[in-house]
Each structure stands twice: as structure tokens, then as C-alpha cells.
Amino acid sequence: xxxxxxxxxxxxxxxxxxxxxxxxxxxxxxxxxxxxxxxxxxxxxxxxxxxxxxxxxxxxxxxxxxxxxxxxxxxxxxxxxxxxxxxxxxxxxxxxxxxxxxxxxxxxxxxxxxxxxxxxxxxxxxxxxxxxxxxxxxxxxxxxxxxxxxxxxxxxxxxxxxxxxxxxxxxxxxxxxxxxxxxxxxxxxxxxxxxxxxxxxxxxxxxxxxxxxxxxxxxxxxxxxxxxxxxxxxxxxxxxxxxxxxxxxxxxxxxxxxxxxxxxxxxxxxxxxxxxxxxxxxxxxxxxxxxxxxxxxxxxxxxxxxxxxxxxxxxxxxxxxxxxxxxxxxxxxxxxxxxxxxxxxxxxxxxxxxxxxxxxxxxxxxxxxxxxxxxxxxxxxxxxxxxxx
Amino acid sequence: xxxxxxxxxxxxxxxxxxxxxxxxxxxxxxxxxxxxxxxxxxxxxxxxxxxxxxxxxxxxxxxxxxxxxxxxxxxxxxxxxxxxxxxxxxxxxxxxxxxxxxxxxxxxxxxxxxxxxxxxxxxxxxxxxxxxxxxxxxxxxxxxxxxxxxxxxxxxxxxxxxxxxxxxxxxxxxxxxxxxxxxxxxxxxxxxxxxxxxxxxxxxxxxxxxxxxxxxxxxxxxxxxxxxxxxxxxxxxxxxxxxxxxxxxxxxxxxxxxxxxxxxxxxxxxxxxxxxxxxxxxxxxxxxxxxxxxxxxxxxxxxxxxxxxxxxxxxxxxxxxxxxxxxxxxxxxxxxxxxxxxxxxxxxxxxxxxxxxxxxxxxxxxxxxxxxxxxxxxxxxxxxxxxxx
Numbered sequence: 179x180x181x182x183x184x185x186x187x188x189x190x191x192x193x194x195x196x197x198x199x200x201x202x203x204x205x206x207x208x209x210x211x212x213x214x215x216x217x218x219x220x221x222x223x224x225x226x227x228x229x230x231x232x233x234x235x236x237x238x239x240x241x242x243x244x245x246x247x248x249x250x251x252x253x254x255x256x257x258x259x260x261x262x263x264x265x266x267x268x269x270x271x272x273x274x275x276x277x278x279x280x281x282x283x284x285x286x287x288x289x290x291x292x293x294x295x296x297x298x299x300x301x302x303x304x305x306x307x308x309x310x311x312x313x314x315x316x317x318x319x320x321x322x323x324x325x326x327x328x329x330x331x332x333x334x335x336x337x338x339x340x341x342x343x344x345x346x347x348x349x350x351x352x353x354x355x356x357x358x359x360x361x362x363x364x365x366x367x368x369x370x371x372x373x374x375x376x377x378x379x380x381x382x383x384x385x386x387x388x389x390x391x392x393x394x395x396x397x398x399x400x401x402x403x404x405x406x407x408x409x410x411x412x413x414x415x416x417x418x419x420x421x422x423x424x425x426x427x428x429x430x431x432x433x434x435x436x437x438x439x440x441x442x443x444x445x446x447x448x449x450x451x452x453x454x455x456x457x458x459x460x461x462x463x464x465x466x467x468x469x470x471x472x473x474x475x476x477x478x479x480x481x482x483x484x485x486x487x488x489x490x491x492x493x494x495x496x497x498x499x500x501x502x503x504x505x506x507x508x509x510x511x512x513x514x515x516x517x518x519x520x521x522x523x524x525x526x527x528x529x530x531x532x533x534x535x536x537x538x539x540x541x542x543x544x545x546x547x548x549x550x551x552x553x554x555x556x557x558x559x560x561x562x563x564x565x566x567x
Numbered sequence: 568x569x570x571x572x573x574x575x576x577x578x579x580x581x582x583x584x585x586x587x588x589x590x591x592x593x594x595x596x597x598x599x600x601x602x603x604x605x606x607x608x609x610x611x612x613x614x615x616x617x618x619x620x621x622x623x624x625x626x627x628x629x630x631x632x633x634x635x636x637x638x639x640x641x642x643x644x645x646x647x648x649x650x651x652x653x654x655x656x657x658x659x660x661x662x663x664x665x666x667x668x669x670x671x672x673x674x675x676x677x678x679x680x681x682x683x684x685x686x687x688x689x690x691x692x693x694x695x696x697x698x699x700x701x702x703x704x705x706x707x708x709x710x711x712x713x714x715x716x717x718x719x720x721x722x723x724x725x726x727x728x729x730x731x732x733x734x735x736x737x738x739x740x741x742x743x744x745x746x747x748x749x750x751x752x753x754x755x756x757x758x759x760x761x762x763x764x765x766x767x768x769x770x771x772x773x774x775x776x777x778x779x780x781x782x783x784x785x786x787x788x789x790x791x792x793x794x795x796x797x798x799x800x801x802x803x804x805x806x807x808x809x810x811x812x813x814x815x816x817x818x819x820x821x822x823x824x825x826x827x828x829x830x831x832x833x834x835x836x837x838x839x840x841x842x843x844x845x846x847x848x849x850x851x852x853x854x855x856x857x858x859x860x861x862x863x864x865x866x867x868x869x870x871x872x873x874x875x876x877x878x879x880x881x882x883x884x885x886x887x888x889x890x891x892x893x894x895x896x897x898x899x900x901x902x903x904x905x906x907x908x909x910x911x912x913x914x915x916x917x918x919x920x921x922x923x924x925x926x927x928x929x930x931x932x933x934x935x936x937x938x939x940x941x942x943x944x945x946x947x948x949x950x951x952x953x954x955x956x
Contacts, residue, residue: 393878409913488799
């Protein structure tokens with residue numbers, strides 16, 4: 179038996195355009211009998227299905243085969259500090275069903291992941307899909323994650339989660355591959371999947387209680403050696419001089435431009451605000467103090483985004499997270515500084531835009547992470563070997 | 568004829584371990600006659616050769632085949648502001664011959680690239696290799712480069728080179744693939760190739776007349792959307808407040824920590840220094856003012872390296888370029904700031920080291936860039952199709 183080849187046959191079908199068995203045999207150089215066995219495996223894996231009938235060249239019409247995105251499904255889960263969201267999608271990433279719940283991540287992994295597995299089952303039931311149709315689950319967590327092992331590492335707002343084996347807990351209930359990453363990485367994947375499929379260099383900046391970035395460079399998510407890439411919240415800024423940051427240092431971007439700093443500043447001038455969404459509401463109501471505070475946060479972020487642009491040279495910077503709902507005031511502040519501080523060649527074709535995926539960026543990205551695992555050559559070989567016993 | 572498959576056969580041999588034709592047929596599932604045709608192509612391309620004799624299983628001993636790194640050669644060229652260096656290597660990157668010359672890049676592309684093609688011929692002659700043995704040429708330029716087209720873009724120290732078609736000029740004399748990149752990107756490739764083959768996340772910082780970085784992340788060089796990734800010299804630093812930079816802005820890292828700033832500072836206290844290597848000589852002689860100036864430059868660079876560590880999370884930061892010859896004083900200044908300013912998880916296993924490839928980092932990397940082009944699946948398919956007519 180030849181090795182690492184079912185995936186080669188699949189790669190030929192992955193573009194979605196239907197092909198005959200004869201075309202597949204010709205393209206791979208494999209014997210008809212080998213091709214037949216591999217197609218059988220892909221059909222049994224639910225990845226490929228017969229597709230209408232090809233135009234006859236005389237005699238029996240050759241049967242066409244094509245990628246079958248609806249045969250299997252994945253679930254993408256986005257766990258935030260105080261909410262959770264999950265979607266069921268097919269293998270093209272199309273959303274079939276969705277659930278959202280107020281859920282405090284600090285309630286710990288047993289409770290939160292219990293909600294996750296119950297929700298996966300309920301999403302499947304709603305769409306009348308069997309558990310056997312579920313190919314993988316992708317989960318985003320609001321803290322540092324070791325992607326390879328699926329563990330959170332010293333997450334500041336997640337008591338009880340440190341080094342907890344998330345995939346093992348989920349697989350106790352549902353025996354499918356479970357992929358874990360941090361929230362801003364899956365948001366970057368989601369924004370690319372949904373709105374920038376052809377962009378290879380995209381940075382997603384999340385502004386909320388903290389500030390972080392997901393970096394897609396050369397077409398791939400860059401996690402770095404320890405999975406901590408994209409930490410833009412703790413760059414030292416002059417305007418933050420002497421301001422204590424929750425990281426233990428002082429003078430960090432987060433200490434002046436994330437939502438706790440903005441609410442504190444607005445409270446000091448008499449506004450009744452307690453969260454990023456209160457700030458957003460004030461901005462939308464036209465409150466001048468709130469607009470000024472958000473604009474300045476944009477300028478502060480712009481200092482750091484300018485460095486990211488110089489270092490990574492993305493073609494798109496997407497700004498998301500709760501504070502980004504404040505709209506153009508934040509983006510305008512960022513643009514103002516970036517175009518002043520970055521080199522002309524790096525900003526010539528640069529777009530700085532608000533997140534279009536919005537609140538769904540995370541779940542779409544978590545599903546996309548699960549799908550790219552399921553359709554990877556390694557995983558297809560593993561699944562086809564398992565099938566052959 | 569099957570498509571995209573000669574490269575598949577090659578991939579099986581690329582690890583260097585010899586294999587029989589029967590093993591290759593089994594691993595690919597291809598017919599013996601197809602395997603024979605593809606191996607014939609690889610042998611004619613000079614990439615694969617018969618290798619000793621396999622242990623007989625009775626009857627005629629099956630002939631072994633293996634990657635043949637010495638059958639073809641590449642040339643790597645590193646063009647600096649005032650010097651040029653070239654090496655001839657085999658396909659494993661082993662250096663066979665080397666030339667170095669004082670050559671001013673400002674003399675323009677016709678003259679400088681004339682030296683390049685003459686030197687390629689002379690290197691081949693010295694090693695008694697034919698021009699047909701030459702598989703590719705890799706060239707590093709001391710300025711911004713559009714890698715895809717091989718043109719320099721607004722290079723500040725390269726009059727006459729702006730948008731000049733470097734590959735076309737070289738191919739007028741030598742009709743082989745010509746790959747172009749900027750000097751610090753090829754230095755990063757060279758350091759990885761020669762000293763960190765298993766490291767996927769490495770940042771090379773070059774400190775000389777300017778300051779730049781080459782970023783390898785997820786195992787690949789990251790050039791960014793416009794090829795300007797790695798620009799670390801123009802980050803705004805407090806200590807550089809009000810100091811004009813050659814980029815037109817003020818307050819940039821380069822304005823205080825590159826060699827022109829250091830020589831100016833030492834001249835102001837009466838030292839007779841005119842270049843980075845004068846500064847290095849003073850440091851080596853134990854001059855306290857020079858040591859202090861270099862140490863402070865290290866601290867200033869450390870501010871920016873700390874940001875790079877937070878954003879990209881490399882496991883190795885290599886410091887090279889003329890000023891790096893000042894030794895531990897520069898590295899100590901960098902480490903001092905990085906360990907203070909970067910997050911613990913990002914620095915836990917971080918190494919900050921001087922370049923081990925030293926003056927040869929560039930040529931080794933330029934040769935490695937040429938080799939990875941020659942051995943890429945796309946290039947092997949292109950070459951084998953050309954061979955078949």
C-alpha cells in the first residue's frame with residue numbers, strides 16, 4: 179500500500195470542481211484500482227461524494243466526484259471573560275446554527291467546558307446531525323494558550339484553568355479532535371476566513387479589557403516559539419509613564435488605552451461608566467469627553483500599530499474587540515499616528531479597518547481552525563488509516 | 568503523463584538516505600515504468616545519482632539511488648555598501664570557493680553586477696565546474712528589495728539602482744534563476760542554515776550604519792506584504808527625542824544607536840573615530856567612553872528588541888553587523904532591557920546571541936536562498952518539463 183496518498187487525491191478535489199475517476203487517475207499516475215480504493219476511503223470519511231453525471235463520451239457516463247462540504251460539520255466556540263458563543267458550520271465554514279450565553283470564564287473549566295459539550299450536542303440536535311457527523315471542535319480562550327497541547331498558561335482572568343488539559347476534558351464527552359487557541363488568534367483567522375480570504379498578511383488588534391494582536395503573515399497564523407506572539411499590550415508608551423499595569427510593569431499601552439483606563443478617566447470627569455460598552459454608548463450619544471478619550475486611545479494604539487506595521491508589514495490591520503464598537507473615532511486616532519510614524523512603502527497600500535466579522539470573528543475563526551485541521555493532509559491520512567483498521 | 572510528480576519522487580530522496588527503485592515505486596504507488604522515467608529526469612537534472620549497491624536479496628543487486636548534492640552548484644553573493652563577497656557551494660550549502668572584494672555599491676548596477684557575473688565565472692573555473700553545473704544565483708542587496716521581481720525599491724545608499732531589474736542584468740550573462748533579497752533577510756537565512764537548522768522562530772538584528780531585522784517565523788522568512796518587514800530602525804525612542812534621523816522623522820532608534828551616532832558621540836569627547844569598526848577597535852582596546860557608548864546603544868536596541876520579542880516571540884535573537892563585533896558589551900545592554908521589558912513566558916527560553924556566521928552570514932544565506940529555490944517542488948517540475956522538451 180502506498181503511503182501519504184489519500185490526501186493527494188483529496189487535494190485534487192479540494193478546489194470544489196468535480197472530476198471523473200479517469201481524470202484523477204491521469205493526474206496522479208495511480209492505477210485505477212488504487213484510485214478506486216482511495217475514493218472509497220474519502221467517501222466513507224464523508225469528505226467526497228458523487229456529483230451529478232459527467233457529459234458522456236459515448237457508452238456509460240463516467241461518474242463525477244466532488245468535495246462534499248455538507249457531509250460533515252464542525253463546532254467553533256469562542257469563550258470570553260463573561261460570555262460564550264458557539265456555531266455549527268459545514269466544512270466550507272457556512273454557519274448552520276448558533277448559540278450564545280452569558281457565562282463567566284472564572285467559574286472554572288469543569289463548568290464552562292460542560293456548557294461547551296452540552297451546546298455541541300444541542301447544536302447537532304437542532305440541525306438533525308449525528309455525533310458521527312462531527313469532525314472537530316475549535317475553541318478560543320481569553321488568555322495565553324499552548325496551542326500544541328491545548329492548555330492555558332498562567333491566564334490572568336481564568337482561575338482554575340492554569341495548565342488544565344482542555345482537549346482531554348472535552349474528549350471525555352465527545353471523542354473528536356479538539357483545537358485550542360487564544361481569542362485574538364481565532365479572531366484573526368475568522369476575519370481572514372470571512373472577509374479577507376486572499377490576504378496573506380493581516381494583523382487583528384483586539385481592544386477590550388486588554389489589548390492583544392493575532393498575526394497572520396505569509397498566509398499562516400504566527401504563534402511564535404512559546405505561543406505568545408502578538409503581545410502588543412505591554413509596549414512602553416511615553417503617555418503611560420508611571421501608570422501601573424496589571425502585568426507588574428508600568429507605562430504599558432494597556433494601562434492607558436484599554437477599557438479600564440478609559441472608564442477610570444471618564445469617571446474622574448463625572449461620567450457614570452463602568453465598562454467598555456458604557457464608553458461605547460457615551461461615544462454614540464455624542465459625549466465629547468468620551469469621544470476625546472477614545473480618540474486619544476486610538477493615537478496611543480497607533481504608536482504600537484506603527485511598530486507592528488514596521489516589523490511585520492501587513493496589508494490589512496483589523497481593529498476589533500468591545501471598544502472597537504466606538505467606531506471611526508478609535509480608527510481615526512490609530513490611522514493618524516500610523517501614517518505619521520511608519521515608513522511610506524509599508525503604508526502605501528495598508529488598510530486599517532474595523533472588524534467586519536464583529537462579534538462573530540471568534541466563532542468563525544474557531545470553526546476555520548477546526549476545518550483546516552480536518553482537511554489537512556496529515557489528518558486525512560490518519561483518518562484513512564484508522565478506517566482501514 | 569501525470570502532473571506534479573517528479574518532485575514527489577525527489578521529496579522521498581531529499582532526506583539523503585539512499586533508496587531502491589522498488590522502494591520508491593512502493594512509496595508512491597506509481598508503476599515501475601513511471602518511476603524509471605522520473606528517476607531518469609532527476610538524474611539528468613543532476614539532483615539524484617546511483618549510490619553504491621544495495622544488499623542483494625538474491626539475483627541481481629537492486630541499484631540504490633540518492634540525493635547528489637555535489638552534482639550541481641549555486642553561488643551566493645552578499646553586496647554591502649563598500650564590499651562584496653561571493654561563495655560557490657554545492658546543494659547541501661557546503662562552501663567550495665569564496666571571493667571578497669572592496670566594491671562600492673554606489674558605483675551602480677552595471678559595474679557591480681558586472682563584477683558579480685565575472686566572479687561567478689571565476690569561482691566556477693577555480694573549482695573546474697562547467698556553467699551548466701550552475702543551478703542558481705542568490706544575491707543580497709543593502710537596501711529595500713521587492714523579492715518577487717528582484718528590484719531594489721528607493722534604496723537610500725544605492726544611486727542608480729532604484730527599480731533596476733537585477734535578475735535580467737545577471738541573466739544577460741548567465742542564464743540561470745537569480746533570487747534577490749535584502750542583506751538582513753539573507754543574514755537571517757544564513758544564520759539559521761549554518762547554526763540553527765532546527766529553530767523555527769529566529770530574528771536576526773543587523774547593527775551597522777543602519778539597524779534592520781530579518782524575521783524567520785514558523786520556519787519561514789517573513790517578508791510582509793510589500794517586502795518591508797523587519798524595519799526596526801525607525802521605532803521612536805525617548806532617548807532619541809529631537810534627534811533627526813536620515814528617514815526624515817526624528818527620534819528613531821537608528822538616530823542614536825547605529826554607528827554614525829556612536830562615532831559622532833565619541834568624536835564629541837575627543838576620540839578619533841570615523842566608522843563602526845573604529846568604535847569596535849576602541850572598545851577592544853578597553854576605552855571606557857567607547858564601552859559606555861556601545862552599552863547604551865545595546866540598551867536602546869533592547870527597547871526595540873523587547874517589542875520584537877513581545878510581537879513575534881522568537882526563541883533566538885541573533886545580533887550581527889559591523890557593530891556586533893564590539894562583543895558582549897552590546898549584547899549585555901540588549902539583554903538588560905529585554906529581560907526587564909518582555910513578558911516572562913516570552914523570555915523563558917529566549918537566547919540572545921552574537922552572530923556565529925559573522926561576516927559569512929550573508930553569503931551563506933544567499934546560497935541557501937538559491938538552493939531552496941532549486942530544490943522546491945515547483946522548480947523541479949519546471950526543470951523536468953523543460954527537459955522533456
